[in-house]
Structures are given as structure tokens and as C-alpha cells.
Amino acid sequence: MVRIAGMGAVSSCGAGADALTAALRAGVGTSTPGRAFGACLPPGLRLNQYAARPHAPGAKSSIAIQPIIIDSIKEALVDASLAAEDIKDAGLIIGTSGFLAEAESGYIADREAGAQAVPLKLRGTGRVATHIAGALGMRGPVVTLTTACTSSANALLVAAGMIERAELRRAVVAGAEVLSAFAVNGFSSMMLLSPQGCRPFDAERSGIQLGEACAAVILEAASEGRGDYICGGANVCDTHNVISTNIDGGAVMGVMADAIRRARIGKGEIRAIKAHGTGSIDNDAAEGAGMKALFKDKVPPFTGFKGYFGHTLGACGAIETVAMVKCLRAGFVPPALGFSKEDRSIGLTPLRVRMEAKPGYYMLNFFGFGGNNTSLILRHLR
Amino acid sequence: MAEMKKTYVLSAAAVGPDAHTDADGQLCVDVDNRADLRDALADCGLNIRRAGHFCELALAGSQTVIKRLGRTVPTDTPVYLGTGIGEAGNTRALFKQVMSDGAANASPYGFVASSSNTAAFYVAKAAGLRSRNMTVCQEEFSFEWALRLAASDIETGASNTALAGGADEYCPPRSEHIHRLPLSDGQAMGEGSGWLYLSCGNSGAIGEVLGVWDFVFAEGDRGGFAKEAASLIGKTGLSGGNAFLLPGFRLDGAMIDGLVKKLPGIEVERYIERCGAFHAAAAFAAASVFEGRGRGQRVCFHVNTGTSGRAFVFAILAYA
Secondary structure, eight states, X not given: OEEEEEEEEEETTEESXXXXXXXXHHTOOOOEEOOSOGGGSOTTOEEBOOSSOSSOTTSSSOOOSHHHHHHHHHHHHHHTTOOGGGGTTOEEEEEOSOOHHHHHHHHHHHHHTTSOOOTTOOSOTTHHHHHHHHHTTOOSOEXXXXXGGGHHHHHHHHXXXXXXXXXXXXXXXXXXXXXXXXXXXXXXXTTOBOTXXXXXXXXXXXXXXXXXXXXXXXXXXXOSSSEEEEEEEEEEEOTTOSSSOOTTSHHHHHHHHHHHHHTTOOGGGEEEEEOOOOOOHHHHHHHHHHHHHHHTTOOOOEEOOHHHHOBOGGGHXXXXXXXXXXXXXXXXXXXXXXXXXXXXXXXXXXXXSOEEOOSEEEEEXXXXXXXXXXXXXXXXXX | OOOOOOEEEXXXXXXXXXXXXXXXXXXXXXXXXXXXXXHHHHTSOSOOTTOOHHHHHHHHHHHHHHHHHTXXXXXXXXXXXXXXSOSHHHHHHHHHHHHSTTOOOOOHHHHHHTSTTHHHHHHHHHTTOOSOEEEEOOGGGHHHHHXXXXXXXXXXXXXXXXXXXXXXXXXSOHHHHTTTSOOOTTOOBOOEEEEEEEESSOTTOOEEEEEEEEEEOOTTOHHHHHHHHHHHHHTTSOOSSSEEEEEOTTOOHHHHHHHHHHSTTOEEOOTHHHHOBOTTHHHHHHHHTTSSOOSOOEEEEEEEEOSSSXXXXXXXXXXX
């Protein structure tokens, strides 16, 4: 079994994983008017940004994501009652869509200094993991996965698999994103940003609400006992369209069914689902269709977190898993913030009030560009 | 634990830049003359008009490995693609679009195409797959990780087949690209793609993946590096006697010499001279092991280091 031994996080909710629970318990969103993205941000749009960014774009010094990741890992170590020595031989698996904010801020800094500005002056996304392993004295395997919005969900899946196969005894998994003007501009050009924020599965949803976050999860091999476990999961590429999964829900159904099969449970054992729930027209339609296709008229209660701390892109796998586990341990599943009216074409309503969290199985879904779909199964034991 | 299965190689394909011999008889990689991928892409059945060069490299390699396989690939075959810098060309173009003075909005398709897992999407789509699909981005070890994850799936029975590949593109000029791939002055920039089709079954097999290992050594400790790498190579029990060392682009002459001294009888095959240096060049090496068959059974050991005291070794057996 793969136990979740420790967790840490930084997000628009604040520093620390407990800040996530507080926001979700209070039912409060943490978006603010977008800072430091200037003309590329459509008027009135809000973002879920770190309360204290390492550096703002356009400053003389570059943004650095490494300190935030290290802080999250250190929090996870404390949470797991582990010392740095205990992860010396652990694997480090990072999931991110990329660290373009660093290249961007470096480009701006060079331009402002009158130096030749080199576009995409980056040694490659994997250099961050290499640096962090060195900083923490980690000598185990180091790898970075870049599968867009499923990146850190896949990092959890891959790490859990390596532990199950006894390739690792312990793994540090991190998901991290820093928003860049590049990303904000890109999503804006695709008309995917919503002025009304994230309204998951809502009849009047109009797009996503971008965010940035970092979360770390320490996984380890353990025999069954109290705690939270990753007990299965699946990843499948839907080659229907490079931007989004097929809205007929077939691929969504497929990956959820595969995850349930690999967890060796029945679909009736899923107590609740943490949906991807971006608030985009197509994603929520596809996800709703997929849930109905699999569960028929017994769709479990489901919720979404992106109304609370935004769609954190490659980091959403890790941060939303941390948020889910923290809430389960606190005894509740939060409602889907931003939902008010059922979309009859979907025919499903997410949680509108808090649900009591009981021991059992919970599903977490994530979907991304490139048709990349991931579903994880958590087992929560008190 | 259940018995581990062997990982057989059923097909291999390497795509590299144009290579030619200069007036002094020296083999040169002419990366500014990009590989002509039209033939390899002609039958892929996709409209990839707006895909970038990186995507074309990945797709050309994967389509070629499937054609050489000569049979249908099971739809549940996972895809593992390793790349050091991914969609560099597309991202660079968008960078200039968004960041320059008088900046314009990014083009929507250009933004999506800049996502590093777009290439793996097209690899899967062209092959008719509906399966696990991972893009690994770990600098010089991107392909090694793709190979490790794919081989692990097969060894443990998680999958019966797998596609493991690597690709990286060169975005000129060199003065810019050197920031993405630091090289010494004498090293030629390269680009390319390499793919292996792997299986737990040996019907039609052309070789085997014997192992993928990584280790950490004290930076600058050439002796320690050579000792550990040689120890891992020695564990296969096949070194010496038609064994080849394929040194990665981060190994300098002294490191190569140190390894050769510890592995008597091993020959050095400098594949980098054919493809130039790029993060996923190990993929080109792995696939090119199977070129020019008829050389007898060969066991090839690829060794490379990163920039901070880490190293990877993988071993491939090519049948006669």
C-alpha cells in the first residue's frame, strides 16, 4: 500500500496546507485582481496568486520557484515526522506544465538592463528538480513529468507505482506552477478565461480561473492502518482533440473505470469524487457525461476545488490531492464553490453544502491539454 | 513479488540531422540542414501542418519504428516520450509574439502546440493508441527515464508492450540555444529522435533492454564515476567480447578513457558525431544500436552524466 505520509502547500489560500483547509471550510474563494500581468490580462479578471510571490515579473531579479517547492517539501517532512536524512534515498518526482515564468522574468530583466534578451533562456524544466534534490541532499532518482494539467497527478501516479514495485521505499512528489504572462495570454487568446471566475458545472459557466500553487506529498510503502493511501489510478490519452477530451465523455469514463479496476474496488464503493471541474464549457460537459456513463443513475456526490484556489495547471494534481486529504481528515468534503444553477444538458449538480467524510474510497480526476486524462483513487481510513 | 519479465526490443528507429564529411574527412553534423522528415511523415494520416519541428521529429521517429515493426500496435501500448526542452521552437516563437514591444496576443493553436506533451499526443493519435501517455522532461536523462518507465511496465506485467522514445530540436542561432543546452565550444549542436518498440514477448525480437540504472557521484570525482559506472556495466555479465561503450555528450575524453581502462575489450562508438549533442541524444543512440545489423551480437552500454553529479547507464543487447 502507498501511504500519504506528509503534505505541504503554498497557494492563494496562504502558506501551509492548513490554509487550504481553512479556505475550504469557510467556503471562501481566494482570488484577487491579477497582479503584474498588465495589458495581457483582460479587464476585471481575477487570478489566484501566491500571497507573496518570490518576485514579480518585470523586477530586476528573476522569479524562482525553487524556494517555494523546498518550503512545501520541508512542511511535508514536518507533517510526516521525518528529517531531511530520511529522504536521502527517496525519489523526487515533480509535475509541472513548465517553468516559463522564470524565462519570462529573465527576458524582461535582460531587456530592462539593455542586454541582449534571449527568448526561452531556460536549461529545461528538469533543472528545477535537479537543483532541489541537490539542495535537500537527495540522492535517489529524480524525474520531472510535463503533461500539462495532469502533470503532478501523473507524478503521484508514477511515484505510487514505483513504490508498489519496490523500486522506491519513499518518494517526495511535488506539483508546482508560477503564472506567467505567457500562460495568461495564451488562455486568454483561447477565450478560456472567465470574467465570472470558476463556476464548475454551472449552467452559466464561461471558463476557467487561473491560479498558481505548489504542493508536496511524501509517499511511502506501508501496511494497512489508519491514514490515507493512494490505492490505484490510471492515465489515458484521449486522441480526439489536442485541446480537450471528447465531450461525449467516453474517454473520461474510460480512465475512471480503469482507475477503479486497478484499485480492485467496485464503482459503488466510491464515496465522492473530486472533479476536475474547470468551469470551461467543454471540460465540465465531458466530465459530466463521463460520470453519468460510468455510474449511470448512481453518480457519487462530487465537488470541485478550482473556485477556491484557481486552476493551478500542472500543480493541480498535487494541491487538490493535498486539499482533499486535509478535508477528509477534518471530517468533510467541501461543496463546489461557484456553482449555483444546474446545467440541464449535463443533468448533474455538484455538492452545494459540506458532506460528512466517512472512511472509504474517493476518486480524484484531472484532465489536460493533449487529451491527457488521469484518475486517482484514495483510500481514507480513520 | 512476481517474476520479472524480460524486455525485448522488437523495432527501433533513429532520426538525426544531416551528417556529412568535410574537406578534411571529418564527420560533421550539419544541424542547420534539418533532417528531411517528409517521407517519414507522409503516411501518418494526420494534419500536422501547424505542428512544430519538435513534434515532427518525435512523430517521424515513432512512425518509422511502427512501420519497421510490420504489425499492428496494440491500442493499449503506453507511450513514454523523453525530451529535455520540448517544444522549444514553438515556445520561442510565442515568446517573441507575447514579450516583444507592441506585443500581440498569442495564437491559440500556437499556445496549445507549445505544450510539451503535444508531441506525445500526436504519436499516440498517429498510432491509433488509447493508452498511458507520459512526457518526461529531465534534462540529459529524459530518454533514460522514458526507457526506465517503459521497461518497468513490461517487467512487472503492467503492460505487454510499450513505445519508449526521445526527441529534441535545435533552435538556432547557437548563441541562443547554448543557454538551453550548455555545451563546450567544440561540441556540435544536434537534434533528432529515437524510438524503441518494446514487448514482453520475443516473437520477432531484435534485442533486449538489459537494464537502466542511475547513480550519484561526487562532482569532479572522475575515479568514483568510472568505478560506479564500470561496476554497473560489469553486473550484466556481458561486458568484454563484442561490447560497446556509447558515451553521452557530457562525458569528456578523460571520463571515457577512465571507463575504457576499467572495461578491457570494450570498444567506443561515438554516436554523437552522427547526431550532435541534444538532451535526448541517448534515444538516438539506443535506436542506432540496431542499425547495420549483421555485425554479430552486440551489447551496448550508454553512459552519460548530468551537470550535477548524477549519471545514468543503460544496456541494450542487439541480436546478431
